[in-house]
Amino acid sequence: MTTETKARLAAAEPPLPKPVPQARQSRPARLLQAARSALAFALKAPMTLGFVVLLLGIALVTRTTGTDIDDTLLRRVGTGAAALADGRWWTPVTYTFWCVSPTALLATVVLALVLLAPAEHRLGRAATAGLFALCQIGGALAGAGLIELGSRGGDLWLSDARTDVGVGPSVGIVGVGLALSATLTALWRRRLRLVLITGALLFPLYDGWGHDVMLLCGAVIGLLAGVLVWGRARRRRERGPSPTAPDIGDADTGDTDTGEAADGPDAGASRGLDGGRLRHVNITSHAETRVLVALFVAATALGSLLAWLSNSTSGPLALYNELFVGQGPSASDIATTCAGAAATSSECLENRAEDLLAGSPAALVLFVPALLLLIVAEGLRRGRRIAWGAALVLEAGFAVVIWRYTAYIVLPTLDASAPGATDLHRFVIRYSVLLVVIPAVAIVVLLLTRGHFNVRAPRWTLLKLAGVAALTFVVAGACYIKFGYDARDQFTPEPTFGQVVADFPKRLLPPAYLGPLNVPDAAFIPEGGVAKALYEYTGPVFWVITLGGLLLSFWRSTAKTKEGAETDAGNLLAEYGGSTLSYMTTWPGHAYWISADGTAAVAYRVIGNIALTTGGPYGEPAARAAAVGAFAEYCDGEGWSPCFYSVTAPAKEAADALGWSSVQVAEDTVLSLPGLEFKGKKWQDVRTALNKASRADITAQWYTFPTAPLAIQEQIRALSEEWVADKGLPEMGFTLGGLDELDDPLVRCLVAVDGKGRLHGVTSWLPSFEQAAPVGWTLDFMRRSADGFSGVMEFLIASAALGFQQEGARFMSLSGAPLARVDRGSQPEGLQRFLDVAGRAMEPVYGFRSLLAFKAKFQPEYQPMYMLYPDPATLPAIGNAIGRAYLPHTTPGQLMRLSRKLVG
Numbered sequence: 001m002t003t004e005t006k007a008r009l010a011a012a013e014p015p016l017p018k019p020v021p022q023a024r025q026s027r028p029a030r031l032l033q034a035a036r037s038a039l040a041f042a043l044k045a046p047m048t049l050g051f052v053v054l055l056l057g058i059a060l061v062t063r064t065t066g067t068d069i070d071d072t073l074l075r076r077v078g079t080g081a082a083a084l085a086d087g088r089w090w091t092p093v094t095y096t097f098w099c100v101s102p103t104a105l106l107a108t109v110v111l112a113l114v115l116l117a118p119a120e121h122r123l124g125r126a127a128t129a130g131l132f133a134l135c136q137i138g139g140a141l142a143g144a145g146l147i148e149l150g151s152r153g154g155d156l157w158l159s160d161a162r163t164d165v166g167v168g169p170s171v172g173i174v175g176v177g178l179a180l181s182a183t184l185t186a187l188w189r190r191r192l193r194l195v196l197i198t199g200a201l202l203f204p205l206y207d208g209w210g211h212d213v214m215l216l217c218g219a220v221i222g223l224l225a226g227v228l229v230w231g232r233a234r235r236r237r238e239r240g241p242s243p244t245a246p247d248i249g250d251a252d253t254g255d256t257d258t259g260e261a262a263d264g265p266d267a268g269a270s271r272g273l274d275g276g277r278l279r280h281v282n283i284t285s286h287a288e289t290r291v292l293v294a295l296f297v298a299a300t301a302l303g304s305l306l307a308w309l310s311n312s313t314s315g316p317l318a319l320y321n322e323l324f325v326g327q328g329p330s331a332s333d334i335a336t337t338c339a340g341a342a343a344t345s346s347e348c349l350e351n352r353a354e355d356l357l358a359g360s361p362a363a364l365v366l367f368v369p370a371l372l373l374l375i376v377a378e379g380l381r382r383g384r385r386i387a388w389g390a391a392l393v394l395e396a397g398f399a400v401v402i403w404r405y406t407a408y409i410v411l412p413t414l415d416a417s418a419p420g421a422t423d424l425h426r427f428v429i430r431y432s433v434l435l436v437v438i439p440a441v442a443i444v445v446l447l448l449t450r451g452h453f454n455v456r457a458p459r460w461t462l463l464k465l466a467g468v469a470a471l472t473f474v475v476a477g478a479c480y481i482k483f484g485y486d487a488r489d490q491f492t493p494e495p496t497f498g499q500v501v502a503d504f505p506k507r508l509l510p511p512a513y514l515g516p517l518n519v520p521d522a523a524f525i526p527e528g529g530v531a532k533a534l535y536e537y538t539g540p541v542f543w544v545i546t547l548g549g550l551l552l553s554f555w556r557s558t559a560k561t562k563e564g565a566e567t568d569a570g571n572l573l574a575e576y577g578g579s580t581l582s583y584m585t586t587w588p589g590h591a592y593w594i595s596a597d598g599t600a601a602v603a604y605r606v607i608g609n610i611a612l613t614t615g616g617p618y619g620e621p622a623a624r625a626a627a628v629g630a631f632a633e634y635c636d637g638e639g640w641s642p643c644f645y646s647v648t649a650p651a652k653e654a655a656d657a658l659g660w661s662s663v664q665v666a667e668d669t670v671l672s673l674p675g676l677e678f679k680g681k682k683w684q685d686v687r688t689a690l691n692k693a694s695r696a697d698i699t700a701q702w703y704t705f706p707t708a709p710l711a712i713q714e715q716i717r718a719l720s721e722e723w724v725a726d727k728g729l730p731e732m733g734f735t736l737g738g739l740d741e742l743d744d745p746l747v748r749c750l751v752a753v754d755g756k757g758r759l760h761g762v763t764s765w766l767p768s769f770e771q772a773a774p775v776g777w778t779l780d781f782m783r784r785s786a787d788g789f790s791g792v793m794e795f796l797i798a799s800a801a802l803g804f805q806q807e808g809a810r811f812m813s814l815s816g817a818p819l820a821r822v823d824r825g826s827q828p829e830g831l832q833r834f835l836d837v838a839g840r841a842m843e844p845v846y847g848f849r850s851l852l853a854f855k856a857k858f859q860p861e862y863q864p865m866y867m868l869y870p871d872p873a874t875l876p877a878i879g880n881a882i883g884r885a886y887l888p889h890t891t892p893g894q895l896m897r898l899s900r901k902l903v904g
Contacts (some may be wrong), residue, residue, distance in 0.1 A: 044121055048116040058098065119179070131225060144214070161208065175222025188873075200216045300398065334355055338351070354511045382455065395442045395443050491528075569585065581646055584741075610640065613647075628651060643868070646867070649864070652868060655870075692789060697754055706743055741781070749781075752796055779812075
């Protein structure tokens with residue numbers, strides 16, 4: 001709402017209170033509560049917890065919790081093709097109860113808790129146990145059979161894998177996870193399958209051990225079992241009697257595509273109704289396509305990183321690991337190539353240079369291709385057009401480099417006269433083709449899905465990114481050339497100026513790329529301190545700045561408000577109003593979305609990639625429901641995920657019809673003003689406060705802060721500063737106003753002042769409009785003096801209610817209490833339970849529950865306020881966005897004090 005609009009609506013009047021904190025729970029009570037929660041979780045998944053305890057117990061007994069499993073024990077309990085061929089028939093069972101290393105044990109425990117526990121809860125204990133046994137044993141037998149067949153067929157990889165012996169229950173756990181996916185909604189089904197199937201493929205291709213082949217077979221068994229058994233039952237439910245109101249727990253919200261994505265920023269609003277009824281607006285399939293493509297593009301980097309982390313050369317694609325992260329030459333390679341007079345040969349210098357880089361900060365350069373792929377994949381996930389173009393270029397470049405690497409480096413080094421040379425030659429060719437096919441397929445996928453990547457960065461962002469990269473290149477190059485040539489005596493052999501200049505680009509490229517790109521070999525290596533510093537740090541400095549800038553350009557999102565949108569939104573607010581929080585949308589920091597027909601508006605702020613709204617849509621009442629879906633389509637087109645925060649039941653109903661998730665985040669407290677009287681026993685505290693104020697010669701006076709006497713303004717500022725200083729904690733914002741929000745001609749302040757002009761308390765009230773006139777008021781700012789009379793807040797609220805009643809207002813809201821709600825008899829689950837626990841934890845600090853209890857004195861009508869979101873996977877990002885919205889200027893010291901108060 002612009003200043004001009006506020007000036008036209010100008011009116012003036014008063015305020016609200018602050019709660020007395022409840023007695024905080026003692027530490028033993030909090031520990032007991034945590035123990036009860038842990039016990040409740042254990043009772044829901046006893047089989048999973050029992051299995052985890054068994055794994056840890058066996059590891060302790062066999063002393064494998066801190067070291068890798070003993071080779072003798074591994075041969076006795078592990079399974080594989082050779083083990084079964086040798087008659088160790090029991091190993092498909094015994095290999096379940098050991099892990100090969102402490103890291104594998106930790107990963108297995110986490111995997112079991114993440115996949116087995118939900119499966120046990122959803123599928124049942126018996127079905128989960130049966131599935132686990134089927135996938136674990138069946139995966140071992142099928143994997144061993146596949147390895148045996150490949151070995152007899154002459155495949156070098158599977159021939160090597162035949163003698164492998166593996167242990168670990170991950171085969172069965174992944175199988176159960178894929179079977180579980182068949183019971184989930186389309187959104188979670190696709191995501192769980194993507195993660196598990198991608199991992200099940202990457203491990204055998206890049207890690208390549210026999211156990212990885214069994215993992216892939218167990219995954220296939222679990223996937224088929226889930227599709228055949230639970231998938232059919234799910235599809236029957238989905239074809240049930242209610243095609244327009246799917247069950248939130250099982251509906252395929254992502255598969256009910258009813259229209260294309262919005263064509264423009266405000267498109268979709270007029271399409272939000274179909275025959276007068278709210279229809280489904282599919283934004284998940286659009287976003288999921290981006291996720292699928294991003295994951296596919298990232299797979300190459302993930303695979304190479306996996307091979308590097310496991311230090312494995314067994315996988316068929318691990319041969320090309322050094323194209324992405326590199327392994328560096330061995331000590332024997334350096335000794336052989338640098339013996340005697342060959343110490344200054346190009347081959348010796350190249351090996352010594354690679355060895356020097358591998359053991360220094362310059363090793364970051366080895367990871368640049370993998371990191372670049374992952375950053376571009378993040379841009380694809382966010383729908384960025386520039387990331388789509390970068391992915392095309394990168395995939396094409398990788399295909400060329402892989403082909404040249406095979407043709408000019410790998411194949412020429414094979415000894416044609418060595419035993420098995422023909423088989424090795426075929427092996428290299430076969431898997432080189434596979435490795436080239438991967439980027440080729442990625443290019444095809446990118447071209448086919450081009451329409452999903454339509455989020456364009458502002459021109460100044462691209463220019464700034466290009467400028468930063470170019471400037472970094474120039475500065476890094478100038479420093480390397482200038483100081484390198486000055487310290488040329490610290491290189492061996494001593495280079496010329498031209499050689500120093502030619503060497504600079506090599507500092508920016510992974511060594512393994514120099515050969516395929518026909519870059520000349522290393523001409524010199526550093527020996528002295530300055531030379532080594534330049535040699536080791538030039539590449540990392542350049543890539544840290546460049547890759548960091550690229551990631552920030554993908555990561556940061558900026559809300560874009562059309563010219564005149566703020567005025568249009570303010571006019572809609574003044575004409576039609578909204579919820580009790582809608583006036584907060586006029587506060588600074590908001591962007592405004594206006595529906596295509598101009599009948600509804602949404603105020604939001606973009607934090608990360610979350611478009612966080614302040615309340616629900618406002619404007620014409622009939623247009624608000626459709627605005628939920630239309631705004632979501634707009635966000636999807638911008639690469640954001642929408643989150644409607646602190647909305648009321650009508651907005652929740654619109655989101656429910658779209659298949660969204662919701663959780664209660666606050667409790668609004670509303671008083672109906674017509675007929676309000678402070679009579680009867682239930683109003684005793686309020687009458688006492690009014691009488692006490694009268695005896696103490698304290699009066700309630702209405703002001704607007706801009707026009708209040710200077711003495712009143714200064715006392716309000718002092719009172720607020722005293723409150724903040726006393727807390728020593730960050731003052732919250734977002735839906736909680738402060739002094740800046742008080743300085744508004746339409747916000748009315750009610751202050752309690754005694755006969756000497758001393759301020760005892762202050763409250764502020766935000767208007768709710770209809771036809772440009774206030775019809776209700778919402779409490780916002782509340783401060784009371786530490787040594788003022790005790791009932792000042794009750795006095796101010798009661799006085800405000802009587803004053804608004806005389807003016808003809810219909811309602812008064814005491815505003816929402818965040819992370820607090822009344823008990824309606826339902827048992828909270830999942831996220832709701834977590835928020836309840838968070839509310840209890842923050843009670844000693846901010847007193848939200850005490851505030852709700854205080855408001856109960858005024859006998860309000862309780863109205864739940866919800867958070868609505870289409871994608872549960874974005875909850876961590878939503879939590880970060882809400883935290884940053886409420887605490888935007890928190891200092892490290894305040895965070896430390898907040899942490900101590902929460903924990904202590």
